[in-house]
Amino acid sequence: MSHTLKNVAVVGAGLVGSGWAIVFARGGAAVRLYDASEAIRAQALQRLGSMLADMQAAGLVGEAAPILARITLCHSLEEAVADADYIQESVLERVEVKQAACAQIDAAMRADAIVGSSSSGIPASAFTEGLAKRSRFLVAHPVNPPHLVPLVELVPAPWTDAGIIPVLRAAMEGWGQAPIEVKGEIEGFILNRLQGALLNEAWALYEAGLASAADIDRTVSEGLGLRWAFMGPFETIDLNAPGGIADYSARLAPLYHRIALSRRDPQPWSAEAIARAEAERRETLPADQLQARTDWRNRRLMALVAHLRDQPK
Amino acid sequence: MSHTLKNVAVVGAGLVGSGWAIVFARGGAAVRLYDASEAIRAQALQRLGSMLADMQAAGLVGEAAPILARITLCHSLEEAVADADYIQESVLERVEVKQAACAQIDAAMRADAIVGSSSSGIPASAFTEGLAKRSRFLVAHPVNPPHLVPLVELVPAPWTDAGIIPVLRAAMEGWGQAPIEVKGEIEGFILNRLQGALLNEAWALYEAGLASAADIDRTVSEGLGLRWAFMGPFETIDLNAPGGIADYSARLAPLYHRIALSRRDPQPWSAEAIARAEAERRETLPADQLQARTDWRNRRLMALVAHLRDQPK
Numbered sequence: 053m054s055h056t057l058k059n060v061a062v063v064g065a066g067l068v069g070s071g072w073a074i075v076f077a078r079g080g081a082a083v084r085l086y087d088a089s090e091a092i093r094a095q096a097l098q099r100l101g102s103m104l105a106d107m108q109a110a111g112l113v114g115e116a117a118p119i120l121a122r123i124t125l126c127h128s129l130e131e132a133v134a135d136a137d138y139i140q141e142s143v144l145e146r147v148e149v150k151q152a153a154c155a156q157i158d159a160a161m162r163a164d165a166i167v168g169s170s171s172s173g174i175p176a177s178a179f180t181e182g183l184a185k186r187s188r189f190l191v192a193h194p195v196n197p198p199h200l201v202p203l204v205e206l207v208p209a210p211w212t213d214a215g216i217i218p219v220l221r222a223a224m225e226g227w228g229q230a231p232i233e234v235k236g237e238i239e240g241f242i243l244n245r246l247q248g249a250l251l252n253e254a255w256a257l258y259e260a261g262l263a264s265a266a267d268i269d270r271t272v273s274e275g276l277g278l279r280w281a282f283m284g285p286f287e288t289i290d291l292n293a294p295g296g297i298a299d300y301s302a303r304l305a306p307l308y309h310r311i312a313l314s315r316r317d318p319q320p321w322s323a324e325a326i327a328r329a330e331a332e333r334r335e336t337l338p339a340d341q342l343q344a345r346t347d348w349r350n351r352r353l354m355a356l357v358a359h360l361r362d363q364p365k
Numbered sequence: 366m367s368h369t370l371k372n373v374a375v376v377g378a379g380l381v382g383s384g385w386a387i388v389f390a391r392g393g394a395a396v397r398l399y400d401a402s403e404a405i406r407a408q409a410l411q412r413l414g415s416m417l418a419d420m421q422a423a424g425l426v427g428e429a430a431p432i433l434a435r436i437t438l439c440h441s442l443e444e445a446v447a448d449a450d451y452i453q454e455s456v457l458e459r460v461e462v463k464q465a466a467c468a469q470i471d472a473a474m475r476a477d478a479i480v481g482s483s484s485s486g487i488p489a490s491a492f493t494e495g496l497a498k499r500s501r502f503l504v505a506h507p508v509n510p511p512h513l514v515p516l517v518e519l520v521p522a523p524w525t526d527a528g529i530i531p532v533l534r535a536a537m538e539g540w541g542q543a544p545i546e547v548k549g550e551i552e553g554f555i556l557n558r559l560q561g562a563l564l565n566e567a568w569a570l571y572e573a574g575l576a577s578a579a580d581i582d583r584t585v586s587e588g589l590g591l592r593w594a595f596m597g598p599f600e601t602i603d604l605n606a607p608g609g610i611a612d613y614s615a616r617l618a619p620l621y622h623r624i625a626l627s628r629r630d631p632q633p634w635s636a637e638a639i640a641r642a643e644a645e646r647r648e649t650l651p652a653d654q655l656q657a658r659t660d661w662r663n664r665r666l667m668a669l670v671a672h673l674r675d676q677p678k
Binding site for chain 1: 514545603639
């Protein structure tokens with residue numbers, strides 16, 4: 053590791069917090085894990101062991117035991133964060149819950165520690181304004197689950213010390229994640245805005261009866277998604293015209309602008325379309341099989357991550 | 366093969382037509398390949414051999430030779446299409462070129478043959494209206510290259526015989542492709558509208574200075590794209606809330622609607638942003654390395670397709 057964040061605390065040991073604990077411990081950090089719920093704390097280490105066993109079976113980690121050994125379960129927030137260089141806050145996505153947890157962290161942390169919040173949508177400015185050490189806080193939004201999908205969005209509040217961003221970015225790279233920097237607290241950050249743009253178009257096409265949900269899904273899973281699993285949208289178009297991205301844009305920007313103009317009056321996802329999509333999905337996948345399919349998705353993700361890791365960049 | 370299309374003609378032997386010839390021959394069809402350019406005809410079989418050798422090296426086909434042996438190069442369009450059950454038109458994407466090629470096909474084809482056009486944007490109604498057998502024509506739009514990316518958009522013209530769609534859909538499945546049906550000639554069909562929605566948002570974020578092109582790319586290639594390589598957007602959200610897609614929509618549709626409302630005044634991709642992205646890309650990838658990177662992309666695609674093929678659906 054070429055970064056300086058060796059001692060890491062994770063506050064919140066739900067699915068996201070558990071994934072983070074594995075990320076940091078896999079990356080060599082000493083991890084202190086805390087959750088306010090005694091029930092969650094009681095099962096936390098068992099869950100981590102099970103997650104690591106799945107990763108070992110998929111070839112994503114060598115030995116699970118030394119990784120698990122770097123994770124210490126704590127029974128108070130103060131005990132978890134007091135010596136931490138970095139603290140990952142992963143409590144429930146509600147502003148008052150984030151405010152309360154961050155106030156506790158603020159009081160217990162070292163003045164030079166950094167705090168990243170797993171917030172997927174609430175900006176750091178909404179829950180850190182009144183904190184004494186607020187310049188040390190920012191959003192570090194992972195994709196779920198963070199130990200399988202490497203992207204992390206670093207989103208500073210207006211008062212975040214700009215100097216901590218390169219430090220955290222380097223540390224995230226060192227832990228095997230893929231950090232990006234969002235330069236402003238835009239709603240949805242980058243990831244959910246891109247996902248939302250595609251989802252909004254998908255729903256509009258579905259609502260207009262232009263294709264089934266299964267066929268729209270196929271357009272991505274057997275078409276667009278194959279390139280996007282290893283190249284972003286800009287690199288994709290850069291390689292899709294002989295003269296690169298400017299050449300591609302000269303040819304196709306007018307088409308894409310006409311598509312945008314056709315969606316100038318966006319409607320909410322309609323109750324009718326949602327009910328129809330729900331019925332179509334439940335015919336393909338009955339509700340009692342949702343968990344089994346989620347397990348399938350996680351196995352597929354692990355296999356894909358193992359495949360991608362071995363490819364030339 | 367459970368379908369009835371055994372004899373296939375490909376008109377146009379550029380990159381797309383060559384990929385199609387491999388798809389059909391790999392699927393067991395007898396393929397007759399024609400191009401109006403003598404220069405392209407002269408190198409067509411050599412190019413097919415080279416493409417098949419790459420596929421064999423990637424484990425995507427067993428023996429290349431029997432596949433190549435099913436492809437016959439023809440020196441007139443009539444000779445190629447006269448006995449065909451299915452004709453894939455893959456000439457240049459210009460309406461007058463498509464019109465001329467389809468008029469020739471119309472005159473030479475059997476009355477019960479089906480003609481799919483590789484058109485990526487021009488609807489079939491724009492180049493088949495005056496044809497005697499126009500009810501047998503539709504768009505069958507592949508992703509490039511069709512022998513690696515399986516999606517095919519079937520887009521009928523208003524006068525297309527509805528009965529040919531299930532026939533062609535079954536045949537495409539039999540050849541190993543992933544056909545979808547687009548119920549109307551909407552601009553961009555489904556694939557380019559979904560890609561366009563994401564690209565338009567990406568450009569807007571980039572133009573506003575909210576992230577670098579590299580970081581926006583990373584958001585997809587290390588985040589969103591991992592799921593989308595094996596699941597579409599609807600299945601993704603169906604598995605992202607305990608109660609499925611209706612539950613997810615109840616929680617998150619308002620966020621995505623606010624994102625849509627924030628883009629009600631779409632601007633064309635600006636010359637300034639395109640120039641900036643071009644400069645950023647050329648710093649990462651100099652122009653003289655575009656071809657090498659395209660070769661890398663094709664190798665990555667082949668390896669990914671081989672990986673995905675072996676996974677449980």
